Amino acid sequence: MEIFLRFDLENIDWKSVCEIFEKAPLGTRDPVKLMIASENSAVVCFAWDSNRIIGFGRALSDGVTCAAIYDLCLLPEYQSKGIGRLIMNGILEKLQNQNVILYAVPGKQGFYEKLGFKTMLTAMGSFIDMEKMKQMNYISKD
Structure with a gap:
């Protein structure tokens, strides 16, 4: 495994990201809606294993005091290996000491x-x- 995080939207295959939601399992997502939601998010984080997207998370924020994390998901074969924690820590670091809320499955x-x-x-x-x-x-x- 060669796991790394990216925080940009360059060359994202949104259908592949939606497949992560289904396999996680966190239900279905529409690729276009997920792309728009991500474009409107303060932070997006993709976990990659070499050239494959294996996990995703995003956050909304006012940029000063309040943020909300949404859509943390990871392919089942990568769960329980510390990668979800890596994604969360990456997002929290970008939010820079804001109050953060989230939905927990x-x-x-x-x-x-x-x-x-x-x-x-x-x-x-x-x-x-x-x-x-x-x-x-x-x-x-x-």
Whole structure:
């Protein structure tokens, strides 16, 4: 393995990135929408093994105090090898001491706790598909 990170959008095969989401498994993404979301993000991070994209993450930010990390994903065969931590640390370094929030996939909270994240007591959300978010256990079912 020759793992390295890139923080630019040059020559990205967005279909390959979407395949990472499916294999992770984190659902499906539309390549064009993911590209636009990434172009509008403050930080994008791609993990590569030689010439293959194996992981991805991005963050939104006001550039001063607040940021949110989205879409951290990694191919299954690369999980549990420290690469997710490498991506997260790369993103956090670029955010330069801002307050950071994120969605944790249900069951994966421990990964983020090891990086210093804590469960929020007052977070709330309004979602386009509230039922889907309930089914995926991102929000309470009451």
